[in-house]
Structures are given as structure tokens and as C-alpha cells.
Amino acid sequence: MKMKMKMIIKKYRNFIIVMIISMIVGGILGGVSDKISKMDLSFGANMSEFLFKALFAMSLIITIYLIVTIIYIKSNYMKVDLDNIPKVLNRKVSNAILLCTIQAIIGLTWDAIVINKSFDDGPLYLILVPTIFIIIAASLLTTAMRYFNYLYPNRKMNLFENGAEKKYFDKLDDGEKWVTYTCSYTTFNKMQMVYTVGLVISILLSMFINISIEVPILIGVIWIIQNLIFSFESRKYEEE
Amino acid sequence: MELRNRVKELRARYNLSQGELGKLADASRQTISLIERGDYSPSVLLALKISKVLKVSVEEIFYLEGVNENENEDDNKKI
Numbered sequence: 155m156k157m158k159m160k161m162i163i164k165k166y167r168n169f170i171i172v173m174i175i176s177m178i179v180g181g182i183l184g185g186v187s188d189k190i191s192k193m194d195l196s197f198g199a200n201m202s203e204f205l206f207k208a209l210f211a212m213s214l215i216i217t218i219y220l221i222v223t224i225i226y227i228k229s230n231y232m233k234v235d236l237d238n239i240p241k242v243l244n245r246k247v248s249n250a251i252l253l254c255t256i257q258a259i260i261g262l263t264w265d266a267i268v269i270n271k272s273f274d275d276g277p278l279y280l281i282l283v284p285t286i287f288i289i290i291a292a293s294l295l296t297t298a299m300r301y302f303n304y305l306y307p308n309r310k311m312n313l314f315e316n317g318a319e320k321k322y323f324d325k326l327d328d329g330e331k332w333v334t335y336t337c338s339y340t341t342f343n344k345m346q347m348v349y350t351v352g353l354v355i356s357i358l359l360s361m362f363i364n365i366s367i368e369v370p371i372l373i374g375v376i377w378i379i380q381n382l383i384f385s386f387e388s389r390k391y392e393e394e
Numbered sequence: 395m396e397l398r399n400r401v402k403e404l405r406a407r408y409n410l411s412q413g414e415l416g417k418l419a420d421a422s423r424q425t426i427s428l429i430e431r432g433d434y435s436p437s438v439l440l441a442l443k444i445s446k447v448l449k450v451s452v453e454e455i456f457y458l459e460g461v462n463e464n465e466n467e468d469d470n471k472k473i
Contacts, residue, residue, distance in 0.1 A: 237413040328437050329425025
């Protein structure tokens with residue numbers, strides 16, 4: 155009986171430790187939150203203005219870096235031996251494609267924030283600023299892809315083609331597909347952790363400041379959708 | 395038992411770069427690099443293509459660590 159108990163404790167040791175720590179931290183936070191009067195962090199005009207400036211600075215830095223990178227690629231890509239593409243150039247091209255994508259996402263989020271704030275009573279012309287950054291990111295992405303297509307003629311990408319990502323994936327060889335599989339699986343697993351941490355942070359912060367209920371709902375919904383997609387996709391391959 | 399290979403050693407014999415071997419075997423430089431590092435086990439098709447380029451049998455390139463040649467021969471006889 156004692157042995158069995160010891161084995162159970164050993165098996166679930168880490169889980170028990172984490173639970174005990176969580177209970178203590180939860181208790182402390184609960185006690186503290188009761189004593190501190192709730193702050194009201196307004197997500198109104200001030201926050202909107204701050205986000206506008208922050209996203210502008212971020213987009214400007216990314217765009218300048220992208221332009222410098224594209225200039226570097228442009229002045230070097232014609233000189234390289236296509237059988238031995240230098241690591242630096244390879245890295246710069248993939249970095250440029252990644253950053254253009256991130257910049258486009260930032261631009262869309264920024265647009266959403268501006269529209270949300272300005273639709274009723276704000277200056278609607280401000281939508282132009284993020285939109286210009288999206289257009290710049292799209293044109294830089296097209297340029298970066300043109301260089302990529304020159305360096306890797308067997309794996310040409312076309313941003314505007316239907317099912318472009320699938321067609322690109324089909325062009326990869328065995329090893330590259332394996333790399334994609336490994337990276338995707340790691341991303342999936344790490345995103346589970348990101349959703350957990352996001353939800354826990356939103357719960358903890360909601361003890362002290364007013365957080366919109368949309369935040370945990372949105373995280374939860376995205377988390378569920380991701381798991382459903384994974385589950386349905388994997389079921390397709392279970393059939394005999 | 396782990397799959398090991400002599401791709402790097404045999405590639406050096408023919409003075410081929412990873413990119414050149416990849417081109418001849420219809421694979422990318424990255425894939426050859428992954429195989430050499432032991433991170434990725436190639437498909438039968440790719441293993442056969444590499445063996446053809448390097449002019450040796452697949453068993454001479456890829457082998458299981460911890461299995462000696464006698465064991466392999468015994469297995470072949472049993473078959």
C-alpha cells in the first residue's frame with residue numbers, strides 16, 4: 155500500500171508541486187486583489203492613441219529594416235552561384251518574407267483598432283496610415299518573392315495564385331516536407347502553451363484592472379478552433 | 395538502434411558539395427544536410443537515388459548502429 159502510494163506520488167510529483175504553488179499564488183493574489191481597489195484601465199481614447207503611436211513606430215522600424223534588407227538582396231542576388239547560395243542571402247530572403255507577413259498582420263490589426271475607434275466619432279482618414287503600411291508590406295513581399303523565385307527556380311512562389319501555399323508545399327522534397335511537419339507540430343504544441351498563459355494572465359489581470367470579457371472569450375474560441383481543425387484534419391488519415 | 399550514414403564521407407570522395415549531390419539526387423541542399431547530420435531518415439526512393447549517384451549500395455551508405463555485419467549476413471541467410 156505504502157509502495158503504491160509512493161509510486162503514485164512519484165508519477166504525479168511535478169503535477170502536485172505545480173498545483174500547490176498555484177494554490178499559494180492564487181490565494182495570495184486573491185487576498186491582495188480584495189485589498190486593492192480595482193483600477194480602471196481605460197481602453198478608450200488614451201489607449202487607442204497610445205496603440206496608434208506604438209504601432210506606427212513598430213511599423214516604421216520594420217519597414218526601414220525591410221527596405222535595407224531588400225536593397226542588400228537586390229545588390230547581391232545576381233552574383234551568387236545558384237548551386238551554393240550563401241547562407242546570409244538565404245537568411246535575408248526568408249527574413250524579408252517573414253517580416254513582410256508580420257507587417258501585414260500588424261497593419262490589419264492597426265486598421266481594425268482605428269476603425270473601431272473612429273467609426274462613430276473619430277477622424278476616419280487615419281485609416282489611411284495603416285493601409286499605406288499594408289500596401290508597402292505587400293509590395294515588398296512581392297519583391298522578396300521575386301528574388302526567392304530567382305534563387306529557387308524549382309520552388310517558385312506566387313502570392314496571388316489560388317491554393318499558393320499547397321502548391322508550394324507540393325514542390326518541396328522529402329526532407330523539406332519533414333522540416334515543415336516538425337515546425338508545424340512544434341508550433342501547434344507551443345501555441346497550446348501560449349493560449350494557456352494568455353488565459354491565465356487575463357484571469358490574473360482581471361483581478362486588478364477592468365479587462366474586456368472579449369479577451370478570454372477570443373483566446374478560448376481561437377484555442378478551440380485550432381484543436382478542432384487539428385482533430386478533423388488528423389481524422390482524415392485514420393480511415394483504412 | 396539508430397540509422398547512421400556515410401553520405402558526407404562518400405560525398406567527399408567524389409568532391410561533391412551538398413548542393414551538387416542534392417541536384418544529382420533530385421533533392422535540396424537542406425535535405426542532404428539533414429541526412430548527413432542524422433536529423434532526417436530519407437525515404438527509400440531518395441536513399442536509392444543517393445546510392446546511385448555515389449555508385450555504392452544503399453547498405454554501404456545507410457546502416458543501423460549497434461548491428462554488426464555478421465548479424466546482417468545471418469539475417470540474410472535466414473531469409
